[in-house]
Amino acid sequence: MYRYTEFDEAFVRERVAQFRAQVERRIDGSLTEDEFRPLRLMNGLYLQLHAYMLRVAIPYGTLSAGQMRQLATIAERWDKGYGHFTTRQNIQFNWPRLCDVPDMLDALADVGMHAVQTSGNTIRNVTADHFAGAAADEIEDPRPYAELLRQWSTDHPEFQFLPRKFKIAVTGAPADRAVTKAHDIGLRIVRSGQDTGFQVIVGGGLGRTPMIGSVIREFLPKADLLPYVEAIVSTYNLLGRRDNKYKARIKIAVHEEGLDRIRELVERRFGELRPQFAGADQKLLSDIRAMFALPPLTRAPVMRFETARRRDPAFRAWTDTNLARHRDPDHAIVTVSLKAHGATPGDATAPQMRALADIADEYGYGELRVSHEQNIILPHIHRSHLHEIHGRLKIAGLSTANVGLVSDIIACPGMDYCALATARSIPVAQWIATRFEELKIEHDIGPLKIKISGCINACGHHHVGHIGILGLDRAGVENYQITLGGDGTEDAVIGQRAGPGFSSEEIVPAVERLVFAYLEMRKSGDETFLETYRRTGPAPFRTALYGGERARAA
């Protein structure tokens, strides 16, 4: 894991000291809100519906056990005893008092964390595959590159006032678990002959105008990463539309100028920048890479795992859904669900965070990850320890066996917290999960991704949900629009709007009708919801949603 250098430490401490003085000047009245607002946003502090909210970056989703414990302490000491893990691998504290925020930031700095550039028109937290460094299908761990990007982008003087926010995602595996095609820049480590390099994707994004990114460079040598990314952001900084907030993202620039024109400008800028990178970045990268080495893995028999699977059905069900293939066959990647049926997606209490930290320390080499799907990952677990871990998770209320299933829902905070939201999303997630738990059919339904956003900005990734739900305000009433067939993987597709929206009373029955239509139409238990949708097209699903009602109305 990356450990702060003296430079990182000094930078973060200085930023906290500056912010402490800024908060004092705001409280004593020397700064107006207009003056203070950009300063607090630079440090991740928002003002939401009921309170301030502090958004803390978890770079590329990687956390140590010690960092997780500190998040628990912060939640208890300065918040209401819990934290909310987000779709951008951040954690948000929903109830801080303004005067406490500098102390919270100091407590974060104590464990090598910060809230810098988690807001504003800057390069945001660089996200990565949450199985990075562990997955069986991985070509190379992408996190050293993500850390290099974090250091390069933090306080980068040219990129503090971009036309709009800028999001970069990195993956080192062919199976795209980082939604790279829905980011301003997506980086995928690929092979070409003996070499590995990056496929560079540009101009993806969700929000008001969802777009799948385009490949701007099929194969970028790894040593060219920083100059090439800098060339893209630099080109965008000049081209991006500052006249209209809704047209200011790079996806609009790519759409309006055309990919070829953007590529030509980027290559020209790259030609200017490349000679300026004389190798210091590569020296730094090799130092960083050493910190991401795989821990020395346990060697022990795995028989206990199979025995426990035979004897304990609850454990078996959990291993069927919550494990993923590790690069070492005796190890597994554990996804700990933060989606207990009826709970708030992505929320963890302080005791739960501590339980996870303890398990990571005892069995998981002290490593944890946060996924954009709002779950926690134990990336390296020897199979012989899985049964004990399952027992420990059960005590902590963290053993829900639903990863990838209908109740493993992504939901943004929505109008329960967010000042931008147009409708609530958390209760919709709670109702859907509770309903399918009552029906006891989610294991029969199989893989199905439901994603819910409480406004058009799409923090809940609804466009790439197999079933996407978008909450809107229709004449002062919450209304939920359904999209179908979205996909956030390497085959990324934006979902199609099904038709008119549903009220909050109608939305759960509508989702239920979609799922039952799928169960009737699937060719076998192996055909997933998304496969059935792709085979049949939207028509039968639309009939399931609207057919009956239209027939009654006629």
Added chain:
Amino acid sequence: MPRIFTPKVITANALMEGDVVYLTADDLWTRHHREAELIDDEAHAQVRLLDAERRCDEVVGPYLADARTTPDGPAPAHFREVLRTRGPSNYRHGKQVGLV
């Protein structure tokens, strides 16, 4: 035709806690919507908003929110404002803790 003015209250967030507050007729910030001044004159609303905006060492982001008259005092008109009088729906946090 100009839009007909509908009754409003002035609301904001308290500087220190971020908690939702409302401006009363006697220039205090209250945490309870029913104690807010209900303003049914557009010109008066603009003057009161200017007054509120000057108090930037007490509150953040004052604005006019639609409200309606009830026997218990002004009540919010839109569901967003209803949520702001209570707190989130997933936990008993925020104002609802103190409500009966």
